[in-house]
Amino acid sequence: MHRLLGVDAEVDRDQGLTKRTEPRTPTRRLQLSAALHGRPRLKLALLLVPPIVWIGVIYLGSLTLLFASAFWRVDELSGTIVHDWGLQNFRTIWENEIYHTVAFRTIKFAAAVTVIDIMLAFPLAYYVARIARPKSRPVILLLIVMPLWSSYLVRAFAWRTILSHNGVLDWATSKLGLGAIGIGYSDTAVLIVFCYLWLPFVILPIYTALERIPSSLLEASQDLGAKNATTFRRVVLPLAKPGIVAGSIFSFALTLGDYIAPSLVGKTQFIGNIVKDNVGAANNAPFAAAYALIPVAIMAVYLTVARRMGAFEEL
Amino acid sequence: MESKATRVLVRTAAMLVLAFLYIPLIIIVLYAFNGSISQSWPIQHWSLEWFSRAWHDQAVRDALLASLKAATGATVIALLLGSAAAFAVHRFKFFGRDAVSFALVLPIALPGIVTGIALASAINYGGDLFGMQFGLFTVILGHATFCIVLVYNNVVARLRRTSLSLVEASQDLGADGWQTFRFVVLPSIRTALVAGGLLAFALSWDEIVVTTFTAGNVQTLPLWIYGAIRNPQSGRGLVNVVAMAVMLASFIPVYFAQRLTRQTDAMGTTGL
């Protein structure tokens, strides 16, 4: 496995090692390694250039192009994009109330989904991380991850079957004597579906954070006289916070941009719907880009705050 | 540690949440056996018809193959580029180091539709410049872009727990760069690569939004599902069957991947 270099003759006899009679010529690979060894910057460049070109040029470059196009407009007759720099798209957004309504609705939902998901995720994450027997942990983790392997679309559509008029939910509540709730196609349905879809993404980072807390810390807290509730509040929660914030990134960002769940189980429009409709059917890509700046700006702020809270370590 | 009452309470809540995760999955499985075309409840009559139709459907096969190719391609690229970036960030100090992790997480953190339309306009531009066409290649391009960060995060986290002295020792013993990488570094990050690769594969497999904008007229599985699910006469029954089949089929690789990461994690920590 390792090719040994020449060894001192004294050591040979002492250790029972045999000395090579002629020096080896270094292999090509060894020459290359030697060449790279003293040049850390070259190694760095070789490692970094491919990902930088990919993300930097292709992704960031196209993002910049997209946001530049937010200042252009579409020629009404030919349908082509005119590089006519101006604020006309932003004026349209500012002047028409529907765009405010949709934006605030989406942000409200993103916040609500995040809060609800954290409340649902925490007990399960805590259970798996700290209460469950070590043998059952991988099983439960597997169970949490498995739903992600059946298409997101199919799961959202299954909720449609459950929540629709005379669907599973109405049938169940009727049997219980409560009568049909009739959620149907509505904002409530969209809320339920969003909370459901992003839940595993919120559970996992919280679990990771909770799992890393050494038991010794909790024991020390107890030894110092803290009650369980205090230990939880002052030791567990602060240590779990980066994980909670990391999980919230997913639920917030995914809700902010999604258009599929509202189109499957909802009736009203969300930011994603407006962007999609304008890019596709309405053939007004510059306006779509301008409107898309809203969730991008929100997420940029959210990510900066989350990074400071250490959430990036938990992703 | 916690009081008995708390443990019972938390356990109950946890089980309820877990059950909540599985409600739609049960519905999917039930409706895979639905004999009528309308998705009404309760199911009027049961049948295995959709299973035989799914088996013979060419569009399903094409879509499964396309998704497999796309996910594999995206995962391979993500593994290469993600670990390269992780090594660069871990080993060297350079200008813009903090920005790298921020830039890498953007494709996932920004709404999928933004990534989708940005990439679509880039591909259009590439089409004008050198004849790039929408197709499987552009799908892989799009998926790899947001999969890189998944591998990167896992490898960086793992590298932080590895000691540099092992690499130095290997070099002292005369190994060249490739040998050091293959026999010392790679085993220590293997779990991170498996975990990151699995996540990347899963994300690419189920991705629809970015794919809608980068696929042209190629149909990956999610794109096929989106069309078929809105067709009560011939699509929906197939979709339920396919979703159920994929879920069951993925159980095995995911289980083994988890076992693999658990085992070597236990080994890794003792070696340092």
Place this chain on the structure above:
Amino acid sequence: MKRPARIAAVIVASALLLAAGGVDSKPTHARASASPPTKIGKGEGQLDLIAWDGYVESGKNDPKADWVTPFEQQTGCKVTVKFEPTSDDMVAAMREGGGGAYDGVSASGDASNRLIAGGNVAVVNTKLIKGFSDINKKLQSPPHNTVNGKHYGVSFMWGANVLLYNTDVVKPAPTSWSVVFDPKSPYAGKLTAYDSPIYIADAAIYLKATKPSLKITDPYELTPKQLAAAVAVLKPMAKGIAKYWGLAGDEVDLFANGSVVAGQAWPYQGVALQRDGKPVRAIIPKEKVTGWADTWMMSSKAKHPNCMYKWMNWTLTPEVQAQVAAFVNYDPANPKACSILGQAVCDGLHVTDPKYFASISFWKTPLSNCGDKRGNACTDYSVWTQKWTEIKG
């Protein structure tokens, strides 16, 4: 510092070379030439279409409805189809990636002129279409697919946007669009509407009959005042909508599970539900209807033009026209299909009735030029699109 800089320079240089070299070269797939072909060559083995629901059937939805498999067997052109819910989506798909992703589209009158103006569709040599002279005279050279004497496609089917309702729930049987547009409709909360800005025209024909003071002549040529009146009808209606529909399957679902009991539909949804035993009926209300006339158009960058010509020929034959008409319950553009459908069916569809044809306000793209003495006083489609977003909320 030299090595990395040198490497970076090499990379940048190669990228520039690539770009420079690429600017001159063009994608080398076969394209429909600028002037139409003089004969149909050998099939290319594939045909990628965009179509309305029900137009490209290969037996999956109904084993008896299959006119794709015989076509594939006879011509060797394997057909793939993408169903789009609205004309806007069809135009976008035809323009995707610079055009050329799809070979052909079944474009309605509100998509066809946009495609022609955008250079997205090719001129068709009608001498190569065998059944062309059989087409209903009104649809041989209509303004929506024939410009300056050049034909940009071949008419295929036409029909009306009917009022579909659940006969068990909606009693007495409705005769007016008011069941949808009246804010005090007893069925509010269980209504549906077509999810496209073009639906504003349906409110306009309702207003044409109920508010003659607005002087609406053509529901697609609306002055801002007339448009505002239509929006004022649609915004309260939106509150009573359970869910909008786009693909035919969406609406079939809504009626099948009882979420919706009345709303505008294509005749296809009506027969699909009836075949599944659901109690529905489709009528033409007294205020008359909007409708559509669909043309098979070929992309100007089609990769498989020969297969497309073969398809246009195939779908115009009386046999295929009859099959399609029977499946979706629309009117065939080739009246010779009546000999196969039977006179009773044809009379029921009003295939050759000029008064029925004249009563339908066929979809067309709203332009700012009213096309009459009002000049450029009308609202164009981008305004309609904006208003539709407001209406849906």
